[in-house]
């Protein structure tokens with residue numbers, strides 16, 4: 001018998017006590033434990049068990065979550081287990097069932113789509129990680145950049161098709177990338193030219209007047225880049241839609257079932273949840289920014305969780321709509337390194353989000369909410385002081401080289417993951433799920449596409465200035481993040 005991997009997180013040296021697994025923990029008697037606003041993936045072993053949703057506009061407006069299979073209450077044997085029920089986990093399950101005839105079992109610590117997928121800005125971009133196409137060329141050269149573009153573009157088209165099939169308030173109106181100061185304009189113009197000439201998009205520049213007249217009177221902008229590829233969605237309705245489709249094909253979704261321990265016996269993965277063990281031949285990890293440090297050594301220190309804040313106002317009155325000249329629900333981002341993302345939602349509420357605190361412990365500090373209310377007043381002066389109806393935050397999965405990975409990190413272990421989208425996962429997560437399903441099903445051999453950088457290597461460890469990469473830097477990441485936030489603020493605002 002061989003045994004590898006981690007054992008239960010709380011008792012790292014203890015073996016699984018099968019008798020104690022028969023005792024349901026308190027979370028089962030009270031499946032909706034309160035939302036923990038200070039949750040921090042770098043400190044907590046897992047995202048909780050049966051916690052309530054974050055108080056988001058999406059949760060308030062999505063309707064009842066679809067039926068699920070409840071908490072796992074006994075030991076089971078499965079072929080494929082998926083950890084995490086966000087858009088990545090649910091699309092992996094959907095495509096495994098739809099295209100490969102594999103009915104996976106999904107384990108979710110809290111409620112369905114509880115993590116980023118119920119908290120995001122819902123801005124579906126034609127992107128995957130944090131890097132722009134010009135940066136792809138710098139990093140990998142034109143040939144690879146073109147192949148990567150074809151792949152991401154296929155993913156975006158697939159996402160577009162899904163948004164037509166799933167009722168998710170989709171607005172297919174493109175993306176306006178607003179220059180918040182004059183020196184950003186040539187940078188945007190160069191990217192727009194590259195998008196047109198090298199990649200064949202119809203991306204173009206717009207004057208501030210065009211933005212004001214055609215979209216909204218956003219007062220900071222001095223001009224913008226417009227790309228036609230951009231779809232704003234209701235991310236929770238969308239993920240619920242993926243889940244309903246997956247369950248209709250025989251997928252099982254156990255909520256309130258956090259994986260709290262993981263070890264491998266003779267190649268079989270034993271995933272310990274509070275009241276049952278899942279013995280799985282293959283495991284797909286889809287835990288995004290909610291990946292605990294103790295979940296798997298394959299992911300430890302390879303994801304940098306970054307907190308992002310979001311607010312939604314009360315509905316704008318007709319007079320406010322006129323004063324701000326909002327004519328479109330096209331989504332907007334600005335050129336700050338710590339960018340703001342915003343849009344008018346269906347029902348005329350304004351959503352805006354940006355960076356938040358560095359640690360979970362500081363997430364409730366009013367300064368982070370003020371960053372957003374100040375931005376509303378600066379960008380849309382007629383809305384200064386408008387009532388905020390919803391305020392929340394969530395952990396974005398940033399990789400240390402700003403690009404995601406959809407990969408099997410070690411060939412001898414039947415474990416795969418799709419993480420590291422860096423705040424660009426609304427559209428790409430569905431394609432990542434499709435590719436992950438192909439890999440888990442063993443249909444990825446001999447296909448050139450899997451040679452691309454996002455498929456070909458594991459997530460890197462932290463690095464210093466892109467030069468030296470080492471897990472030894474991990475304890476200092478937040479010190480570095482605080483320094484970088486100060487530097488970005490000076491660069492963005494001064």
Ligand SMILES: Cc1cc2nc3c(=O)[nH]c(=O)nc-3n(C[C@H](O)[C@H](O)[C@H](O)COP(=O)(O)OP(=O)(O)OC[C@H]3O[C@@H](n4cnc5c(N)ncnc54)[C@H](O)[C@@H]3O)c2cc1C
Pocket residue numbers: 046047083084085086087088089107108109110111112113114115116117118119120121122123124125257258259260286287288289290291292295308309310341353393394395396419421423424425426427429
């Ligand atoms: C505030 C915010 C704004 C964002 N805005 C945008 C945007 O506008 N555009 C964009 O493209 N992207 C955005 N993103 C990112 C985007 O939401 C995600 O990339 C996308 O939803 C895909 O998420 P996911 O399925 O990978 O992870 P998630 O939706 O986070 O799902 C992971 C799930 O794994 C579960 N889990 C974790 N550990 C365990 C465990 N041990 N056992 C069982 N379950 C576990 C969690 O509970 C969670 O539900 C934003 C993210 C945040 C936080």
